Amino acid sequence: MKGKELSGAQVLIKSLEAANVDTIFGYPGGQALPIYDALYDSEVRHILTRHEQGAAHAADGYARATGKPGVCLATSGPGATNLVTGIANAYMDSVPLVAITGQVPRRLLGRDSFQEADIVGITMPITKHSYHVEDPSELARVVKEAFHIATTGRPGPVLIDVPSDISLAKVEYEEPGELFLPGYRPVLDGDPVQVAAAARAIAESERPLIYAGGGVVTSGAHEELLRLAELLMAPVCTTLMGLSGFPGNHPLSLGMLGMHGTKYANFAVCECDLLIAVGARFDDRVTGKLETFAPEARIIHIDIDPAEIGKNVRVDIPIVGDVKRVLSQLLEILRPGLREAWREKIEAWKKEYPLTYCEQGRLKPQAIIREIYRLTEGKARITTEVGQHQMWTAQYYTFTRPRSFITSGGLGTMGFGMPAAIGVQVGCPDETVFDIAGDGSIQMNIQELCTAVNYELPINVAIINNGFLGMVRQWQEFFYNRRYSQSELRNPDFVKLAEAYGAEGIRVTKKAEVAPALEQAIRSAKPVMIDFVVDREDNVLPMVPPGGSLDKMIG
């Protein structure tokens, strides 16, 4: 169907609207100006961040919280390269993200022109796919393909690089036709033979353990996972990314496994005779020393990405497919199990080795996080930065709802939490959003507090301030003979800083002040930054030393 003539930028925006995009996070600049001009007439909401990295993380947070693809937009050169960390972050955690970058006009390409960067080349290893648009008539098709690729199969970031002369060119708008991607056909249903083999292995097992990853959350398989666990009476441990995929308050929940996992989850991995890996990728932070990981277990691995199967550990029964669909297939043929002895053993471990911390001393990070959980009744959307506070959040906030824990898992990006919280709050305007932060991490994208103030997004930032790059300090304490090289921080006055941005700032130094400060933050219609001044040398425990065996934990 032929339509009227539009500019390339107008086609781009029209195509975004056709893809049901309601919000874009971005930052304008020279080569993106035609796109920004077209955006001026559009219903699409644009959130102006203070840095392109913030835009990418905000789009990422929006996607993780809503399940819809996140969209970020930047200009060429430095604008585009500032997106790189955010794109890599989304790639590592399989987040559907479409990043649009302006590019210098085609006649200037390849000449080291002002603000030219080969962003397609730079991001090739960290995108699921990328496009450099060379013809304005391709735009509609490219956008349609990009959203399809970003959101289907194993989700991931897709980049669209648009030279400014393409944005300016006049083109007759045509609806894109059917998608034709002969090389892209994700397998969704599990092979019935393999599913049957998995069911047999489950029936034969006496000590099954479910190991659930972020794929459960991504595919919306939390209900199926719950049914599976209850049907088999099998305990469930999760990865960091999988934490909100299974209710943390369920009797079968073992919490997180791995480096900072619970002792009982790690013991269960060491003693299970069947490990059912669901949408998880056997990251080194989870497995520790590969030779001693689940040594007695047969392994079933369900994953939508065939390349994950057998990548790090040997797998006995691989099943390629969408986790939700494969679990549904399995549930149809499985029989209930009892396995009392295994349950009793796990219950005994849970009683003997609970997560604990020393309550003596001044403010305790763990107690603050517990209090956030209590006051939000476990219903908040939590983002984190990266470090000790992130691990304490994983340990002490009990996640019960999918998509309620939004954290940088694979890449471990400091500076993720605050802009992600902005994206989450934009996507979920009626919910309470907390960024649990470290005093080091928060300073990597603290300028985004201004974005939150501008758009009246009532995000809450809880800084666990110990005056250190806490996790670096912890490693230096354990593995570098307490030589605290460059890990001690001299911080700004976070309260004054918050106020300077137009947010509320609260400092908390005593236990009695914790709950009132949190209540004030939750009530406030403004963004609030709370500076919790905590004990300086608390550690995240238990801990499996890097490359160690899961059953040999410190603490």
Added chain:
Amino acid sequence: MHHTLAILVENNPGVLARVAGLFSRRGFNIDSLAVGRTENPAVSRMTVVVEGDDHILEQVTKQLHKLVDVIKINDITRDAYVDRELVMIKVRAEASERAEIMQLVDIFRARIVDVGHKTLTIEVTGNEGKINAFEDCLRPFGIKELVRTGKIAMLRGLRSSSKSSSHKEEDDD
């Protein structure tokens, strides 16, 4: 062990960079890579020779499958196939040596494609063994320049690795 992969890709800009980049990024060493379009102008075919054990090959193949532009991959190493490389060799050829070189050209069913005052440029196609042997024979005369295309390969008989319409599978025939 050397593996020969026949990879069908969409004939889009940047595909070669994506494929080659994937190999280097993951530490897989490419021994030889030849690429050109197929009977379908929208589809190119790469023949990649890569060294590694079966586990490495499995990872290479799976990672390649993830590239949206990759349509199909065949590891034809263990199948019956014919393979060829084209090589051009510029060899020093004094008048007194020309007859001898031309004899070698005949024996190897090569062809002289350029004659200079003191050089002959010879093209030869064949598998790796034949080309190596020919190169060894010419070396004593003095090879001034040598260029090889990299290996291309095709399954014998009715079987084919270039049905671009088929789904990504390693062996669908």
